[in-house]
Amino acid sequence: MKYTKYVASAAGLLGLGALLVACSPAEPKLESGYDFATPETQAMQDDDFSNPGFMWVDIGAEEWATVDGEAGKSCESCHGDLSTMKGVTTSYPKYNADDKKMRALQHQINNCRTEQMKAKAWKWESDQMLGMSAIIKNQSKGMPLNVSIKGEAAPFYEKGKEFYFQRRGTLDMACKHCHIDYPGVKIRAEVLSNGLPNGFPTYRLKWQKLGSLHRRFRGCNSNIRAEPYERGSEEYTNLELFLTHRANGVAVESPSVRK
């Protein structure tokens, strides 16, 4: 019995320690999911030619210059070269005063499509949206994530944080039980990482496809038999804000490759 109690409280302390570290301002940089991946998966990501995510980057490049919608414009008509997007996504999700809530990059892209181009919004998980978010994020590759949670963003951050630490589903676990308490530890055949957003959209070998961060959220929710939320929902956008802030300082890898 003593042994159990010892293990139990040690795990508790460890969790609390990690929590304090995660919340303190002098937070050390966390390791990317890349650092937990196998050398084969890392090699696939390292080389743009072997990284299957670049098939979607090419779709994004094409869409950037494609005129669509009643305004007769392409993204390029207003924004010019894609390189103008360098550094932009490191501060997303970002508070938007018109929406009075946070915008993920995908919300911003669709806003430009519907408001600026008078074109139809793209579906969150469509090849066009995956491709466009991949190529825009790829402009910031190697730059540290740097979202703000000050001012208007603060209450949304608090909601995301609450989500992250709330137990849910039949298995009654919170995100933190896996990604804060046990990074580097094997859960069956997988090695848990810090669960960071810096590589999204990600080419997952399991999906055989590029996929959004919110798709990953749905997977992590369903695995513990919790009701998933919609991609692009406020809940997941606030969670993305919390997670991105947790990853502040970690370099953008989009599009990453993961198991």
Add this chain to the structure above:
Amino acid sequence: MTYRTILSTLVGAVLCGALITSANASEYMIVDGTIPASLTGKPGDPDAGKQTAIHRQKGNCLACHVMPVPEEQFHGEIGPDLSDVGSNYSEAELRLRLVDPKALNPDTIMPAFLKVPTSEVHKKFKGKTILSAQEVEDIVAYLMTLKGSYSQ
């Protein structure tokens, strides 16, 4: 995949010596970090317990524990190795560990196998516990047979 409708709906705060009652007839008493009495009155079947323990949609214990089950690949390492757990714990201690490990460690990642979860449960699984009372008894009987060392 089919999921049984669970017999016991356990509710209430877990305190030492508190009687935990369920919606339909299953109840258990926690005494000093243990549940001394069988949940069903029927002895557990260790062979059935092993199958339930390794089943991915049931115990799925291998997600987090090394166990002496060489025929299954990839044992997780989140919790302790269970190969000698039958020498270290009593049946009554193991029963509580499975029914509600949060009674021992409120912050644990280990799921409670016989409590109805209430937070944002997927609609397919609403109102269901992970295991039935008899399945818990079977796993307890199986764990009591684990008395030795094993390396994967």
